[in-house]
Amino acid sequence: MKLHELKPNKGATHKKKIVGRGIGSGHGKTSTRGHKGQKSRSGDSKLPARFEGGQTPFIMRIPKRGFRNPNKVEYEIVNLKDLEKKFNENEEVNPQTLVEKGLVRKGSCVKILGDGELTKKLTVKAHAFSSSAEEKIKSVGGIVEKIS
Structure with a gap:
């Protein structure tokens, strides 16, 4: 086999479509572009896939989703093991x-969680407590006070 004897596989190549060469060719007159309109003009046929011809786009027609609650309270979390490390008895x-x-930022609401053990008697004032944290503080003789 020689280089000049190589041919592409049958069906791998196609004849180029020749348009605009008379009605008898079958691809004359409108050159397979239909009649009038934006897509029949030269140079104007490249539109984004989402384009809807000036109609309000689908993404703008559908309603917004989701909701942000302006009254939601975000808590800074402090565990009992942190209180054990940083605070002294009474x-x-x-x-x-x-x-x-350095356990929370200034002006934030604080929630005490019951992760870890507490051995010191502390008076703890916070905005919220988990039930396990409340139990553990009271079990060592500490006082729990909720701030509103």
């Missing part, structure tokens, strides 16, 4: 002291 724990110790 000390008061409140949002101001938690900010000073």
Whole structure:
């Protein structure tokens, strides 16, 4: 076999469509573009797939989804193991002291969770408590106070 004897497989090549060469060719007159309109003009036929001819696009017609509750309260979380590390016996724990110790940011609501063990008697003032945290604080003789 020689280089000049190579041919593509049968059906792999196609004859180029020749348009605009008279009615007798079958591809004359409108050159397979139909009649009038934007897509029949030269150079104007490249439109984005989402284009709907000036009609309000589908993405703008459908309603918005989702909702952000303006009244939702976001809590900064503090675990009992953090209180165990940072506070001494009979000390008061409140949002101001938690900010000073670097456990929460200033002006945020605080929730105490029951992860870890507590051995110190503390007075804990916070906006919210988990039930396990409340139990553990009370079991070592501490006081739980909810701030509104």
